[in-house]
Amino acid sequence: MIGVDWGTTNFRAWWLGPDGGIRDHLASGDGLLSTPADGFAATLARNIGPWLAQGETRILLCGMVGSRQGWREAPYLGCPADAAAIAAASIAVEFPGAEARIIPGLTTRDADGCPDVARGEETKAVSLLARLGLGRAVLVLPGTHCKWIGIEAGRITGFTSHMTGEVFATLARHSILGRTLEEGAAHDAAAFARGVVRARQAGGVLHHLFGVRAMALVDGLDPAASASFLSGLLIGHEILAAMPATRAPLHVLTESMLGARYAEAFDALGIPHTVESGDVTPGGLVALSRLIWTTEEAP
16 A cells, blocks of 8 residues: 655655555655646656556545645544544545545534644544554644644544644744844754743743843843744743643654654653654554555555
8 A cells, every 4th residue: 555645845655565564655845835736646646656566556645635725625524533434534536547545634623612623633643543542642743733632532532733833933034033043053952941931931922922032132042042942932832721621641743853842842841741753644544544445455
């Protein structure tokens, strides 16, 4: 089976063996933004052609490829949802010589009825569900839009999304704070921890954000440390906002450098958590493929 994670700017794929092991993998810049509306099949074939030539006939895709801007919209599935429900809601797309299906995204509502959506993270959550068993937990999946996903009894019960990464990028590039940051500066763990702890203090996030500029002007906050301080401040505010609704063990995915930062932030706040390492998307695609196709036919 071939598994694909097709996002807005990136394309990742894995050639998966009968046991779920990775035979080969690739990544390219062929994201949705660079793919013509009528060019999804051709782009997919160009990327995974050598594997198809080896006789692979099943392709499972996740991510923004199933959005309204993607190949074909895979409607959001409401929570709670388990892996079987997610697999059953996958949709077919036409692709010469192979059966291709797209995994749906998920939707939920917060306590006040406001909707939330996710695409791609459901596949990671399915992988972690298989790893963690049927217990109750909260999965923290860092990214441009970090997801806090509740799981219980083998189901995804709901989630919250936080635009922390996008807000950091916007402030660093398009606000007055950018003038106090040194672009490309190395991570400063001490400054990052100071930012995280600052989020616990009175004043609120908007006051704290202006304080980044004031600290540079008055206290001499080093531009090389400012980006780490700002990152810690935003992640700290996210954690403190999300934690009141969290009454279950926390599992933090650290497949990227950003994930490691979240683990640092939990440490700085003294919040117990378990680190889940590695790229979990292939495992989620394998688990879902086994539900879509028979065990004998899928890895």
